[in-house]
Amino acid sequence: MSLRYEAIVVGAGPAGITAAYELARRGRDVLLLERGPYPGSKNVMGGILYTYPLREIIPGFWEKAPLERPILEQRYMLLDDDGHLAFAFRDPSWADPPNAFSVLRAKFDQWYAAQAVAQGALLINETTATEVIVNDGRVVGVRVDRPEGEVFADVVILADGANSLLAKQLGFHKEWHPEEVALAVMEVLSLSKDKIEARFNVGDGEGVSIEMLGEATLGLPGMAWLYTNKESLSIGVGVTLSSLREARMKPYELLERLKSHPTVARLIEGGKPEEYLAHLIPEGGYRAIPKLAGHGVLVAGDAAQFVNAVHREGSNFAILSGKLAAEIVDEALKLGDTSENVLIRYRDLIMQGVIGSDLKKYADTIPLIEKNPLYLKHYSPRLHGAVRELFTVDGVPKKEKQKRMIEHLTAERGKLGAARDVWRLGRAIW
Ligand SMILES: Cc1cc2nc3c(=O)[nH]c(=O)nc-3n(C[C@H](O)[C@H](O)[C@H](O)COP(=O)(O)OP(=O)(O)OC[C@H]3O[C@@H](n4cnc5c(N)ncnc54)[C@H](O)[C@@H]3O)c2cc1C
Structure with missing residues (x-):
């Protein structure tokens, strides 16, 4: 491993892989660091992947990528003790071009990272960036838990996910407040293709997403979900850490209750648990967006709190922010100036675009529901x-x-x- 690059990207999730892909495509010398044994090994998502903005990076990616089912129907359910109130939207036009797919991240992230490598990025797995190296007020590299110890670059992109210990080390954000993060737990249940298609009333290879509120979270601020994969179902529930603490509930208790609700139990009947996963979702929204750019450093994806919890959009914002970060880094490298003065344009692009606009629009929604549990309870x-x-x-x-x-x-x-x-x-x- 060389010790000097034009850019180092920390974290091979959707944000980091996109940044590495886009920089490598432009001929930049880029190192992508992932702490897991492979990209996706540590990643958890419901998960619905919207095709925008990835289809602008890899047109028609769905013909090659390991995806589960195109989502042609979006259902919402308000669960009561033993019944439900439901709303569904089905649109065949969502098949072409596809609007969204269910995905299993362990497969998808590996494929996506391989595309970045094919563009020329160097991916090093099982390597944790333990610290950002700062010299005279500017980020010049990262310290890693490998014999090499330190790697250097003109710019470091922090795409290290919800906790983002590295952005915290730089003072870009403080410890997240418990109401700014949701703890989500989920299971993947294997079920035959025929059963899925008959039970969810979908055609060959088609999929459904179901979001559930009310009793689904015991009235706590959050959401539950059930998504159809090829031969499995993803079921999960996420609520804010603060409400979980207040209700003295364990996340897996919420999931077990959800699975035993009569409406849900019928849908998942016979499903064999294959995986149990837990992860944080940053839900602080607009007001929790940290500092996004410094001298020689940018923050992208969950590390920057780019999640729209109302519309469960996170992976698309991660991809979009990774793409914008790469664009700005490339410009800065061309200018030979990777100071904050130049990199700050990344923040402008984020704030003026769909990420800033959507997060601003819903800035009051989560705090309102968090402070007024009566809405869901x-x-x-x-x-x-x-x-x-x-x-x-x-x-x-x-x-x-x-x-x-x-x-x-x-x-x-x-x-x-x-x-x-x-x-x-x-x-x-x-
Ligand atoms: C349960 C759950 C369900 C979700 N459902 C959806 C959904 O249906 N649709 C949707 O769009 N979004 C969903 N999201 C949100 C979505 O998963 C995230 O917004 C998205 O993954 C963010 O991508 P990212 O690249 O910023 O971070 P991540 O995907 O978290 O990737 C960060 C990567 O960095 C690595 N890493 C961390 N620290 C270091 C370090 N120090 N050194 C090296 N590597 C490091 C991690 O191992 C990881 O691979 C869900 C999230 C959860 C938890």
Whole structure:
């Protein structure tokens, strides 16, 4: 291993692989460091991978990449104690060009990293960057847990995921607050292709994503999910660390409860547990975005809190930010100036683009739900009760039913309180 590169990328997840791919494609001498035995070995995702923005980097990548199923239907379920209220959207146009795929990261990341290597990036696995080397206020390399000890570069891109100990070491962010991170646990359950397609009402090779709220998280701020893979299902639940602590719940208890819910139990019946995974999701959003650029250094992906928890978009933001980081690093290298003055343009591009715009739009949503558990705890069963009232045919005139529905929804908060809650939520989401 040479000890000097134009760029070092720490972390071979979607953000780091993209940055390395794009820099190598431009002919840059780039080192990609991964602490796991191979890319994807340490990575956890539900996971739905949107084809944008990867299709702009590798057009038609889905014809070669190890993906699971194209997602043609997106379902939402509000779970009650033993029933559910559901909404589904199916659109055949999502098949061509595909909008999203279910993926298993251990396979996908390995394939994607191999594409970066084919472009000329040097990938070194089983190597942890333990520390950023700072000289006269600028980042000049990283210290690694290998005999070589230190590697140097004009620029270091930190794409080391949710914890990002290296950005913390630089003082770019403090320890995340427990309400800024969700702890997610998930299982992969093997199930035959035929069973999946019959049970989820999809055609040959097609897939469905299901997001679940309400009882799915016991009303805690977060979300649960169930995704169809080729011959397995991914099921999981993630809630903020703060709420988990307050509820004195263990994450696997939440997952076991979810799996035993009658609606869910029928969908996963016969599924054989193959893998159990746990990981953090940065959900601090707009206000938690750390410093993104310094002298000789940039931060991308989860390390920069680029996750839109409302729309479960993280991998696409990781890829997009990795691409933007590579563009700016390449420009800086051409200028021969990798100081913060030049690299700061990365922050501008992020903030002016879809990442900054979406995170800003939802800046108040997660804090509102976190501070007002009533949205998921109280309104969720109330809404279920109101809809049951409407749909149960029992001789009660519909006018009376409408009155009872309003009573259901406003029972605890009163009409004014409920109107205020709806308005606040609407403002935070819309
Ligand atoms: C349970 C779960 C479900 C999710 N579901 C979805 C979903 O359905 N759709 C979606 O778009 N997003 C989803 N996300 C979010 C998505 O997984 C992340 O946003 C995305 O993986 C971020 O990519 P990244 O490259 O920034 O970080 P990561 O994927 O975390 O990759 C970071 C890499 O850096 C390596 N690393 C860390 N520290 C070091 C070090 N010091 N030295 C060397 N290597 C290091 C790690 O081993 C890892 O390979 C989910 C996340 C979780 C946890």
